[in-house]
Amino acid sequence: MRVSREQAALNRERIVEVASKLFREKGYDGIGVADLMKGAGLTHGGFYGHFDSKEDLLAEACGKAMDYSVAQWRSRLERHPEDPLGTMARAYLNETHRDSAGKGCMVAAMGPDVARAGEAVKNALTRGVKEQLALLAARLPGTPQAQRQRAMAAYAAMLGGLVMARAVNDPELSKELLEAVVSQLEQA
Amino acid sequence: MRVSREQAALNRERIVEVASKLFREKGYDGIGVADLMKGAGLTHGGFYGHFDSKEDLLAEACGKAMDYSVAQWRSRLERHPEDPLGTMARAYLNETHRDSAGKGCMVAAMGPDVARAGEAVKNALTRGVKEQLALLAARLPGTPQAQRQRAMAAYAAMLGGLVMARAVNDPELSKELLEAVVSQLEQA
DNA sequence: ATTATCTATAGATCTATAGATAATGC
DNA sequence: ATTATCTATAGATCTATAGATAATGC
Numbered sequence: 001m002r003v004s005r006e007q008a009a010l011n012r013e014r015i016v017e018v019a020s021k022l023f024r025e026k027g028y029d030g031i032g033v034a035d036l037m038k039g040a041g042l043t044h045g046g047f048y049g050h051f052d053s054k055e056d057l058l059a060e061a062c063g064k065a066m067d068y069s070v071a072q073w074r075s076r077l078e079r080h081p082e083d084p085l086g087t088m089a090r091a092y093l094n095e096t097h098r099d100s101a102g103k104g105c106m107v108a109a110m111g112p113d114v115a116r117a118g119e120a121v122k123n124a125l126t127r128g129v130k131e132q133l134a135l136l137a138a139r140l141p142g143t144p145q146a147q148r149q150r151a152m153a154a155y156a157a158m159l160g161g162l163v164m165a166r167a168v169n170d171p172e173l174s175k176e177l178l179e180a181v182v183s184q185l186e187q188a
Numbered sequence: 189m190r191v192s193r194e195q196a197a198l199n200r201e202r203i204v205e206v207a208s209k210l211f212r213e214k215g216y217d218g219i220g221v222a223d224l225m226k227g228a229g230l231t232h233g234g235f236y237g238h239f240d241s242k243e244d245l246l247a248e249a250c251g252k253a254m255d256y257s258v259a260q261w262r263s264r265l266e267r268h269p270e271d272p273l274g275t276m277a278r279a280y281l282n283e284t285h286r287d288s289a290g291k292g293c294m295v296a297a298m299g300p301d302v303a304r305a306g307e308a309v310k311n312a313l314t315r316g317v318k319e320q321l322a323l324l325a326a327r328l329p330g331t332p333q334a335q336r337q338r339a340m341a342a343y344a345a346m347l348g349g350l351v352m353a354r355a356v357n358d359p360e361l362s363k364e365l366l367e368a369v370v371s372q373l374e375q376a
Numbered sequence: 377a378t379t380a381t382c383t384a385t386a387g388a389t390c391t392a393t394a395g396a397t398a399a400t401g402c
Numbered sequence: 403a404t405t406a407t408c409t410a411t412a413g414a415t416c417t418a419t420a421g422a423t424a425a426t427g428c
Contacts, residue, residue: 002399002406011406027300029217032390048392101303107355109300112215114417115289115354122357129356140296152368153345160348161340167295168317169310180340190380190425199380220416235383236418 012050015040020061024109028058028117058118065106066128084139084177085154089185092158093178098165108162110114129155154188157181200238203228208249213290216246216305247308253294261323273342277373280346281366286353296350306325315347317343318329342376345369 003011018039022031033054034044052058068072073088080087089095092105107125114125137144137151161181165174189197206227210219221242222232222344239245261276268275279285280293302313325332325339341372349369353362 001397001408002404004400006349007407008406027217027304029215029390030304033392034390044391045409049406056390070316075371101300107352111351111355112289112300114298115351116215116218118245119357122355125355126357126361128407129352130358132362148364149368149371152349152365153372154347156365156369157341157345158348158393159351160344160346163299163347163351164295164317164344167299167310167313169307169314170318173314173318177340177344180337181344183337184341189380189382189423192420192426193380196380210386215415221418231382232417233383233419242417 007106009040011040015042015047015050016057016064018142019057020065021102022111023058023061024065024104024106028110028113039052055121058117058123059101062106062110062114062121063124063128066125069105070128070131070135073132077139078134081139083186084136084152085188086182086186088136088154089182093161093165093182095175095178098162098174098178101187105159105162108159108166111159111163150188154185157185170184192223194222199228199230203230203238204245204248204252205233207245208253209290209295211246211249211301212253212292212294216298216301216345218276234345242308243244243309246305250294250298251300254313254319257293258316258319260325264319265323265327269327272324272376273294273338274370275376276324277346277370281349281353281370283363284368286350289354293347294348296347296354299347299351304352338376342373346371 011029015036019031019036022039023038025031033047036057037044037047049059051060072091074086076091077084097104107114107129114121132156133148136154138149140147140150142150158181161177165177168174168177203224207219207224210224210227213219225232225235233237235245239248260279264275264279265272285292295302295317302309320335321343322341324342325335326339328335330338344371348369349365353365356362356365
């Protein structure tokens with residue numbers, strides 16, 4: 001039953017990976033430790049050898065998901081320096097992202113959950129958000145202050161557009177919301 | 189123990205009222221039927237005389253909270269027809285709203301929860317969102333299409349700004365986010 | 377007689393822990 | 403000998419229901 005130190009480290013990584021997906025899909029209270037472990041191919045008793053608590057895992061899962069998002073933002077912005085807002089808006093506000101929360105933006109999937117969580121969780125998210133804002137701001141025109149303000153407003157619009165598009169029942173309205181924010185950011 | 193038909197109707201209303209507050213504060217899975225009933229001054233066994241299920245109550249709580257928000261939007265927009273975006277932005281994006289989720293926007297507090305809920309819940313939210321968008325759009329300049337697009341983009345920016353401001357750990361960043369979106373909407 | 381609410385509980389789940397097991401790493 | 407994982411379970415919670423109680427509304 002025991003595995004090598006190396007395999008244990010891989011198991012731990014896989015738990016975080018699975019958790020970052022399932023938390024985003026089902027919410028923090030929507031998935032239990034036993035099912036998270038099952039998703040990683042382990043039994044739930046082993047969980048507490050890897051983490052102190054479920055919320056500890058959430059903090060790590062947030063960190064991992066944010067790191068991945070930051071890398072995505074960086075690569076997109078580097079590939080399209082001529083149109084940062086339009087590029088990010090189209091990548092963020094589309095039906096694929098809307099319909100696959102488990103692979104998408106942690107803030108959009110878990111914002112209210114994180115707001116209710118402890119400091120470690122919020123720290124992980126905050127660090128990622130700051131990086132994203134810095135990446136985007138650096139590509140925008142204007143004074144440093146204007147860059148920062150525009151980056152924040154753009155991120156807010158994308159985030160809110162995605163949250164609304166997911167919460168709403170009417171497929172036409174949902175699509176319209178995505179497109180409206182994209183259009184607004186393309187012409188900004 | 190039994191109360192009058194009239195009192196029972198008031199009790200039912202109070203359950204919905206309490207639920208709309210506690211769901212927004214703690215999330216759908218963050219508060220149980222027993223504590224909701226205790227919040228309304230009743231025992232939890234009586235719950236199922238009023239509602240078929242907890243999710244049924246969520247749908248009603250969403251409807252009630254959205255109705256209240258719609259009335260607030262309407263009154264604000266009527267009082268300040270000269271600056272709809274700035275007025276709404278300042279009313280929505282401030283520290284009071286950020287720090288009292290239980291009394292605030294249902295979409296910002298429960299967006300992801302609603303996205304995972306059943307059709308009745310989504311219907312209640314969608315109906316409210318449509319009314320809010322119509323109210324705001326009617327006050328904006330441009331063609332009907334432009335009005336609608338601007339209303340959607342503005343609502344998205346407000347919503348996203350609030351969600352981020354709540355999720356983030358750094359008080360300065362949180363305030364900056366609120367102010368950045370307000371500034372953007374004031375000059376739009 | 378009807379019914380709104382109560383007490384009590386079924387049955388399922390949840391986080392976390394205790395102790396056994398068996399393979400690794402010294 | 404150490405330790406990663408397992409089985410089993412404690413103890414708390416959760417939604418929902420059953421049946422008793424007592425006041426309303428006919």
